[in-house]
Amino acid sequence: MFKVENLKYSYPKGESDVINDISFDIAKGEIFGFLGPSGAGKSTTQKIMIKILENFEGTIYYNGKDITEFSDEFYEDIGVSFEMPIHFSKMTAMENIDFFLKLYKNKGDIEALMRRVDLWEDRDKMVGEYSKGMKIRLNIVRAMLNNPNMLFLDEPTNGLDPMNAMILKDMVREFKEAGGTVFITSHIMSDIDQICDRVAFIVEGKIIEMDTPRNLKIKYGKRSMTLEYKENGETVTVEFPLDGIGKNEEFLNLLQTKKIETLHSGETTLEDIFIKVTGVQLKDAE
């Protein structure tokens, strides 16, 4: 669907490349996560992919065609949700949506979308009266109002409560099931873990890791099993190598004779991997 080859970019007054020779592709129907600390080049890459930034080096293909050859009709096919609210605050939600909808040939089912994000009842309220979460949900409706084939989501769950974040993640999954493709940036690793088929980590303009969340966890995880049990009123923690664990007599004996409190494999989290590969704590990355 998207193929990025040897992409390089530096801002007009910048001394060095913000994007430094990155290549990746996104298959049709894939949810691709793009992760990295602040200033790593995530947003710049997205801006180039959605044709906001020009004068880049390298080639980007969308459905086999160089994106520089697309006219503004390119936007009939994609939907973009920005991180911050981007609405006319002195207009109602429906006035906002109606205005944008008229600019597209393809028109989605607005009522269904608004109901899905629980905004239908508030459709005639001024957007200025909306909470941050409501504005973010309206961003998603704005991104999907033209029935796009490809979605770009920038920190889509940032500012949403867990219930609405779940609804949004379900919408992304349903979009994928209907054949859609998604490019997503987020610093909320659990979201990425739950919905992305593949992720790429970008640091200082370079992709330093790219794989499925599962493969990354295996690669960066510890092949061990940690077991906690009670003995003489105290918690005892023992770690066993994962290889050959089924024949490890000590491990099997503990399972049979002790009251086990917890049993964990050494699988790491995407958050730990993020810290390992980017060298940045997540709170600094936001």
Place this chain on the structure above:
Amino acid sequence: MPNRLWILVKGELQRLNKYNMTSVSILVAFIWGVMLFFVNADILATLLPIVILLDATMMSLMYVGSVMYFEKSEFTISTMLVTPVSNSELLLSKLLANTVHNIFSSALLIAVFVLIKDVQIHYFLITIGIIVATLTHTLIGIVMAYFSKDFTGALMIVMTFSLTMMTPYTLLMLNIIQGEFWEIILLLNPIQAASEIINAGFVGFQITYKYYLSLGYLVFGSIILYIFYALPKFQDYAVKNSGV
């Protein structure tokens, strides 16, 4: 007019209304109307063209500056960039909407004085004058917005422009600067040129070569400014102010 441009113009006009620009415009026209209502015919004949000139020039700068400030503060320009509309459509829609908006307030003012004070108007010439003056100054306002970082900055640029351009215009009007040489040189000042083509809309004004010079200067100057600066720089401006 292509359908998409028409949708954009309607959207701009709707927002001018929602963001109370139309109300402000009517209020300003009303205040001018009240002030001019009480002056005698001779003073009215001098002041009405100046008021129409201010409406078409200074107010155009202010309105388009405000609209672009709202766009910046709400980052709405970022979402406009990812719609299937071209930059020229986006820019033209602002020019056309602001012109329609200004014609409305000027027409309101003129209508009042035609009906109440029996002011004599060349309707065709005044329409041409207001359209050209408004389009030119809206375009100048858009270019000014490219250089302003915030609302205060925008206000400072507009005020500096106004002061710089209004001073020679006033000096010429008060005959402090005199002579044909200066009358021609000062037509380079867009406000002076706008004054020439707006004055032509009032009965009794003698149309000379300066009218055609001013009209040509504003029309071709605007086309050149649009093609060689406003349009090519729009993408940079939009990206810088998109907040993404």
